[in-house]
Amino acid sequence: MRNDSTSEKQRIYARIEYRKAHRLRFLGHLDVATVFDRAVRRAQLPVAYTEGFHPRAKITFAQPLPVGTAGIGELCAIDLVERPPTQQLAKHLSRELPGGLDLVSVQILPRTKRSPFADLARADYLLVIAADEVDLNELRQAVDSFTAAEIITVERETKRHTRQINIRPGTHELSLKTDGTPHIQMSLSLRPDDLVKPVELVEVLAERMACHRLPIQQVIRSRLY
Amino acid sequence: MRRGASVRRLDTYRIQCCVRMLSETVLAEVQGPARYLGGEVNAVVKDPAEVRIQFALCYPDVYEVGMSHLGSQILYHVINSRPEAACERVYYPRLDAVELMRQRGLKLGGLETGCALCDFDIVGITLQHELTYTTVLALLELGGVTIRSDQRRPEEPLVLGGGPCACNPEPLAAFFDAFLIGEGEEAVGEILDICGQWQQAHPERGARTSANRTELLRQLARIPGMYVPSLYDAEESAEGLLIVKPAAPEAPTTVARRVVRDFGHAPIPEAPVVPWAEVVHDRAQIEISRGCTRGCRFCQAGTFYRPTRERSAETLRQAAQQIIHNTGFDEIALAALNCPDHSQIIEIIDGLHEDLGHLRVSVGLPSLRTDNFSIDLAHKVQAVRKSGITLAPEAGSQRLRDVINKNVTEQDLLDATRVAFAAGWETIKLYFIIGLPTETDEDIVAIADLVEKVVEIGREERVRRRRHLRVNISAACLIPKPHTPFQWLRMKSPAELAAKQYLLRQRLKRKEIRLSCHDAQAALVEAAFSRGDRSLAPVIEQVYRAGGVLEAWGENFSFERWQQAFAAAGKDLAVEAGREWPVGAALPWEHIDLGVCSRFLEHQYACAQRGLTTPDCRLAGCHECGLDETMQPCPTKDSYVAVNI
Structure with a gap:
């Protein structure tokens, strides 16, 4: 070669x-x-x-x-x-x-021997909320309780089995912005040892809401770094 | 500036202005939304307000299938090259999307502007095979178009059919305003002219009357190749079939098939639409020749695309470069009924490699016969790809190959497979047909014996890694087709065919062999419609009403639903498909003239019964199939006499 x-x-x-x-x-x-x-x-x-x-x-x-x-x-x-x-x-x-x-x-x-993206550690996301379908105060509480916690466990299915994963360490930032179009801003780890998927975070937040759902209009990944 | 590039820029601008068929909220809920996006590279989006005629080019199957159809790409290109016309693509959505559209009252529309089917001026539907017939109705209704042509309101679009199944349009006659028999690229312009003039005379869509519409249909009937079923009356024949006769002065007694005479200069879609999602044939296609003179007796395409015409290596080379530059495909497939028959095949492949090799574009030959698959050709194709090769011996015994006039010997086949294995192929696919006339169990066993020999050759040639050696067998069921020497034959029953399939399966046990058999029940339904008459319209409608759509996809096919629908119409599916007619009987497609005379078909039928072969007319001279009279002169007779293969 x-x-x-x-x-x-x-x-x-x-x-x-x-x-x-x-x-x-x-x-x-x-x-x-x-x-x-x-x-x-x-x-x-x-x-x-x-x-x-x-x-x-x-x-x-x-x-x-x-x-x-x-x-x-x-x-x-x-x-x-x-x-x-x-x-x-x-x-x-x-x-x-x-x-x-x-x-x-x-x-x-x-070109180097390593993959050009081997150093990528984080992805930032914007989740646009359907504001008329959700109580924003309740959502803010859910976000606050998430950030206050030290351990947030979710189930993740791998090829062989289902594992319990703590997604809190990989969630570097999570906040609700209500000036202008309400949206959630978050920064999640891409590293294999503390990887967090946006959908997992959305599920956790939805669970903490009375209606158990979080209506998302659009998901935008804003940055990889 | 290349044409493709400028078209694309226009798109991007217009995409934002157009209302699309499915909104983003709907797209977010369906499986594989890419197929509903539209706006693909090379899609031509014209402002409906700026064109006189909007033409919906429909394929009654899903995007992945429809986008693979070369004929549709040709017509899309031809129609859109006319400034006064806009052609949009319409495919049937997958069932989850259909469900959502029904719930939300959304109509099926064109991928280019999202305009609903009922708002088009012309709805053109391609008819590739019989199992799409129910989807034709589903497509019309989901687009807001009345399915029965006699109930269609004057302001509704004109519904046209075309493609190979239009050879016997009768089962669908109640749903179409007109059919085009034969090749469309020239006739479609004449249709647009007539419709354009008519629309100018009656510009107010809402003010059109049914008399106006009849006037249009009568004008269309004057276009050669146009069949307007409402201008014909049906009478029952001695065999109990509905035979149609002209009932208006404009309606010709026989409708002659359209043939593109100057195929060498016929338009080639040089900027075909590039699909978003992976489609069945995810590659560029270029038609190198049309027609085949070998005269296999089961083959309708052999009649439908006569005479054999070619494009020159030079034309193809230039067009292929344009196609790749405009699309970026990594493969270009040569389309023809039999690629190696092209008189310049080696030059074509060499030329394409030379021009496109640096872009890593591979060249594919989808259809090969066994007798002229030369070592030279094997190495040409081998330079690119070794994934698989398909050969079509069709029958296992020499006797039966003579019956169907497949002028191929066992030695031809074995030589060809040896060449292929030696050149490095590891997978060979063999096509066979079962249910052929005069077929016995010995003929089925002969298939197994032949396959065994092929496997043996594969082993002898030491396919590099033994475990990669694979011989895939496809066993189709013979469906007697109109306009072929087998048109009088009955379709074998599913029980008979199942017994043959079972016998074959029993004999093919080696681990290198994979056998896939055509569903005999689906084949029976195809056979009933292939040779059916006008009385079958209620059956199609009934199956559609009972939920039968996209039936070419096995999971959606229900044999019981078809049986029940036939019963509800006072018919029996097995009887309809299983009728054998005497030569000379009036047939439901008698008014459709493909240019091949019944005398020739009868002669070929008689030869089949006696096991006599008829050599390729390019080699052995004219067999007087009748084309020489209708084409005047037959281009094959004219130009191929001296061809030396």
């Missing part, structure tokens, strides 16, 4: 920040990957391809986004075999991405 032709070429990648919004937030993660693969081919970018009989452009996504969730600071890395001017790459890729999947920024960086 080390002596193949690609290793003689430049070992660089394009770090892409993009948005997945509007109706395109209903694309699945694999669909988004296919959209990028096709956009890259249409744009004729100098990308590296995987080996084998079904070569695909080498595109690594930082973190899959569930169907229906919007993302305004999503990240992916496209391995390149040549260094095109960054402006030009951005222009060509941006032209080929469908509206709703929009390019925010491009950086060209040297």
Whole structure:
């Protein structure tokens, strides 16, 4: 592998920040990957391809986004075999991405042995609340009792069995904002040892409400870092 | 600037202006919402206010199936290239979405603007096979269109049908205003012209009368290839079949199939719509040739797409580049009834590799025959992909292959499989048909014997990793099709076919072999409609009313529901499908003229009964199928005499 032709070429990648919004937030993660693969081919970018009989452009996504969730600071890395001017790459890729999947920024960086996203530790989310369907004071109490607790246990199903997980340590921030459109702002860990999924947090909050439900209008992942 | 790119930019702007079929709240509740999004790359969105004719191009199945259909992409491209017309795609939603739409009173509409089906000017539905017939009704009704054409109000859209099943449109005649027989890319322009003129004469939709509508239908009947069922009366024949006769001066006694004469320059959709979600055929497709002259006697496509026409390697090469540049697909499939028959097949594949290899685009050949699958060709395709290869011997014994005129010997097949295994393929798929005329148990056993030999060759050729060696067998049931030499034959009963399937399964026990059999009950339903007459309309409607939709998906198919619906109409499904007719009997599709004469079909039927073969007309000369008279002259006869394969 080390002596193949690609290793003689430049070992660089394009770090892409993009948005997945509007109706395109209903694309699945694999669909988004296919959209990028096709956009890259249409744009004729100098990308590296995987080996084998079904070569695909080498595109690594930082973190899959569930169907229906919007993302305004999503990240992916496209391995390149040549260094095109960054402006030009951005222009060509941006032209080929469908509206709703929009390019925010491009950086060209040297490839390292580690995955370009190995250091990602946190994701920030915004949960837009259907304000007319919920008592905001009650929700505030639920949020406060969550942040005051030291242990919050949820059940998480893995391939083999169901485990009890404490999601409190991985919840770095949780607050209810009621100025303007009411929304919950939260910052959750992405690390394997204290990972928290937004849906788990929503379930815990819903349980603490009298009506046992938390009507969410939209989930937006605002940042990965 | 490439055309595809400019179209896309227009989309993004317009997407925001359009009201879409399903709102975001509905999308959030359905399974796989991507299929309802619309606005795909290369989708053409035109402002309804700026076009004269809105055409809904419908495929009566779900998005994943409909988006894989090349014919629809061709018509979408042809209609949208006319400035006065807008073509939108319509697919049937999955059942969870249908349920939600019904609850909320939402109508099925086009993916481009969300405009409801009933607000279109023309609703065109492609008819690919009989099990979609109930979905046709479901699609119309969910779109707010009256399903019976004689009850349709004057302001409702014109409902047109086309595709292979229009060869015998009679079972659906009550639901359609008109059918187009044959190839659509030229005729659709004539339809748009007539409809456009008529709409100008009657601009106020609400003020149109049923007399106006009849006037339009009469004008449409003058277009060659258009069949307007309401202009014909049905009479019962000696065999108890409803046979139709013209009842208006505009209605021709026989409707001749439309054929694109200059196929070499016919429009190619160079910017096909790129699906959001994974679809059945998730790749670009390019039609390299149309038609097949080999004359397999069970094959309706062999009649329907006559004569054989080709596109040149140069045309294909240019178009393929455009398609890949406009879509970004990682694979391009060559579409034809039999790819290796193309006189320039090697040049085509070489050209595509040369042009598209750097983009890692692979070239696929979906359909291969066994006798001309050469080592050369194997290596060409092998350069790209080794996933699987499909060969179609159709019958196990030489005797039976002669009956169906599959001019392939066992040696051809074994040679071809050896070439494929030696070239590195690990999976071979073999297509067979059971329920063929004169078939006995020995013929079924012969299938098993042939498959055993193929497995043996695979072992001899030492497929690299023995455990990867796989021979997949697909056993379809023969459905006698109109306009083929087998059109007079009865459909075998599910019990007979099940016995044959059982015998085959018993004989195929080796671990390398996978057998999949066509559902004999579903095949019986297909057979009844394939050769049915006008009296079957209530049966389709009854099954639809009883909840039968998307029946091509096995889990939605109910044999009992079909049996009950036939019974309710005073009929018996097994009897309808199982009727054998004498040669010379009046048939329900007699008024549909595909250009192949009944004399030829009768001769072929007689040859089948005697086990006599008829060689490919390109090699052995004209067999006078009748096309030479209707096409004047037959392009195959004209240009292929000197072709050396």
